Amino acid sequence: xxxxxxxxxxxxxxxxxxxxxxxxxxxxxxxxxxxxxxxxxxxxxxxxxxxxxxxxxxxxxxxxxxxxxxxxxxxxxxxxxxxxxxxxxxxxxxxxxxxxxxxxxxxxxxxxxxxxxxxxxxxxxxxxxxxxxxxxxxxxxxxxxxxxxxxxxxxxxxxxxxxxxxxxxxxxxxxxxxxxxxxxxxxxxxxxxxxxxxxxxxxxxxxxxxxxxxxxxxxxxxxxxxxxxxxxxxxxxxxxxxxxxxxxxxxxxxxxxxxxxxxxxxxxxxxxxxxxxxxxxxxxxxxxxxxxxxxxxxxxxxxxxxxxxxxxxxxxxxxxxxxxxxxxxxxxxxxxxxxxxxxxxxxxxxxxxxxxx
Numbered sequence: 137x138x139x140x141x142x143x144x145x146x147x148x149x150x151x152x153x154x155x156x157x158x159x160x161x162x163x164x165x166x167x168x169x170x171x172x173x174x175x176x177x178x179x180x181x182x183x184x185x186x187x188x189x190x191x192x193x194x195x196x197x198x199x200x201x202x203x204x205x206x207x208x209x210x211x212x213x214x215x216x217x218x219x220x221x222x223x224x225x226x227x228x229x230x231x232x233x234x235x236x237x238x239x240x241x242x243x244x245x246x247x248x249x250x251x252x253x254x255x256x257x258x259x260x261x262x263x264x265x266x267x268x269x270x271x272x273x274x275x276x277x278x279x280x281x282x283x284x285x286x287x288x289x290x291x292x293x294x295x296x297x298x299x300x301x302x303x304x305x306x307x308x309x310x311x312x313x314x315x316x317x318x319x320x321x322x323x324x325x326x327x328x329x330x331x332x333x334x335x336x337x338x339x340x341x342x343x344x345x346x347x348x349x350x351x352x353x354x355x356x357x358x359x360x361x362x363x364x365x366x367x368x369x370x371x372x373x374x375x376x377x378x379x380x381x382x383x384x385x386x387x388x389x390x391x392x393x394x395x396x397x398x399x400x401x402x403x404x405x406x407x408x409x410x411x412x413x414x415x416x417x418x419x420x421x422x423x424x425x426x427x428x429x430x431x432x433x434x435x436x437x438x439x440x441x442x443x444x445x446x447x448x449x450x451x452x453x454x455x456x457x458x459x460x461x462x463x464x465x466x467x468x469x470x471x472x473x474x475x476x477x478x479x480x481x482x483x484x485x486x487x488x489x490x491x492x493x
Contacts, residue, residue, distance in 0.1 A: 140316070141167050154190050158183060159274075162198035166205070168314075170357040173206050173394065177349050197227045197235050201242060208246060209357070211396040213432035216246055234274060237266035241282050248289040251436050251475050256289045276313045278320075280306045284322050292437060293477045296329045303329075317358055320349035324362045331368060339370045360389050360398040367405050371412070380409045400429045400438045402447050411449045419449050438475045444485070451489075460489055 137448040141164055148160045161183045168369040180202035187195025204219030224239035244259030264282045267275045287302035306322045324346040325403030330339035350358030386402040403426035410419035423446045430439040443466035450459035463486045470479035 154186075155194065157197040158187060158192060158198060161186070162202065165198070165202040169209060170317075170355050171393065173209060173429075176202060176206055193226050193230050194232055194235055197223045197230075197232075197239065199223075200226065201239065201453050204242060204246075208249075210394050211249075211435060213246060213250055213434060217243075220246060232280070233266050234270055234272070237263040238278060240266075241278065241285065244282075244289075245285045246286065248292060249435065249437075251292070251473065251478075253289055253293050253477070255284065260286045260289065273313075276309060277316075277318075280309050280313075280318050280322075283309070284318065284325065284331065287322075287325055291325070291329060294481065296333060299329055300326065317350060317353050320346040320353075320355070320358055320362070323349075324358070324365055327362075327365050331352050331365065331372065336369060337374055340366065343369065356389060356393045357395050357398070360386050360393070360395050360402075362399055363389065364401045364405065366403070369411055371405060374412075376412045380406065383409065396429055396433045397435070397438065400426045400433070400435070400442070403429065404442060407445055407449065411452050414452075416449060416453055420446070423449065427430055436469065436475055437478065440469060440478050440482070441477070443469070444482075447485070456489060458485065463489065 144160055144164045144167065148157060148164070151157050151160060161179060165176045165179040165183065168179065180199050181275035183195055183202065184199040187193075187199060200219045200223035202214045204223060207213070207216035207219060220239065220242045224236070224243065227236045227239045230236075240259045244256045244263065247253070247256035247259060260282050262372065264279060264286070267282060275357070283302045283306035287299045287306065290296070290299035290302060303322050303326050303414060306321070307326075310319045310322070323342045327339040327342035327346065330336075330342065333426045343362050347362040347366060350356075351361055356470065363382060363386040367379050367386065370376075370379035370382060383402045383405045386398060389407075390399050390402070403422045407419040407422035410416070411424065423442055426445075427439065427442045430442055443462050447459040447462035447466075450462065464480055467482040467486065469475075470482060
C-alpha cells in the first residue's frame, strides 16, 4: 500500500490537468485510509484548499467523501452521514455521474452499518446501475466495491445465498481487473459466510489467502479482519488455546489502528473461548468490554451479537433465567431500533430456550 501511495505522488508531480490532480489526490487519501487516517485527513484538507482555489465542486466532493470515510472507519456514523450527504449534495450540482454514483454508494455502505438495510440496498444498486454504464477504470473499481457492499448488506440480513451471489460477481470482475486489496476483502467476507454455514476448511483457506494478501500490502485493517475470521475457525474447530492466541494477536494489532468492529469481534471471540474453557468470569469480563465498545460505537447489530454471546455463556453455566433475560433485552432493543432481521433471530432463540426448559 505504501508503494501505491508513492506511485500516486509520483503521478501527481507530473500531472498538469486540475481535474486529474484532484482525482489523484483523492486516490492518495483513499489509499491512506487503512493505515494512516491522520494523513488521510491532511490530504483531504489539501484537496479542499486546491478545490476552493480553482472553484471545483468535484474536489469538494472528494474532500467530504474522504472525511466521511475516515469517520466511518472510526465508527463515528453520525458525523460520517453528514459528510456523505454533503458530498452527494455537491455532486448533484455537477454533471459527473461517476462521482454522484460514488456518493450514493457511500451512503449505502453507511446505511448497512446503521441497519437501514433496504435503504442500503437501494442506494448500492442504484449506484451499480450507473457504474455499469461508464466503461472506465474507476467505474470497474467502484463496481467491485459496490458488489462487496451489497454482499455485506445481505450477510447482515442473514441472507447468505444472496450475499454469496454478490461476492461472486465482485470476484468475477476482479479476475479481469484487479482493484488494490479488494480481492482479499471479498475473500474474507466469503470466508465468514462459509464459516457460519459449517464449511470450515473452505473458510480457513479463504481467510488465510486474504491474510497473506493483506500482509503483503501492509493493510493492517484487513489483517485484523482476516485475523478474526481465522481465530473463529480455530474456535469452531475446538482449538481454544490457538483461538485465544489469535484473538490476542488481533487486539495487539489494533493498538496501532482504529478498527472498532474488529475489536468488538475479538473481545466476543475471547469471551467465547473462555466459555469453552469454562472460565466464565473471564468470559463475561471480555463480553462487557465488547458491550462497552458496541455502545460507544452505537452499533446495534454488534450490541445484539454481544447479548447473544452473553446469553449463550449463561446457558453453558446452566443459568437459563439469565440467558432469557439477555435474549429479552436484545429483543426489546431490536424492536426499539426497528431491526426486523435481528428481531426474528431473537424470537427464535427465545422460543427454543422456552422449549428446552
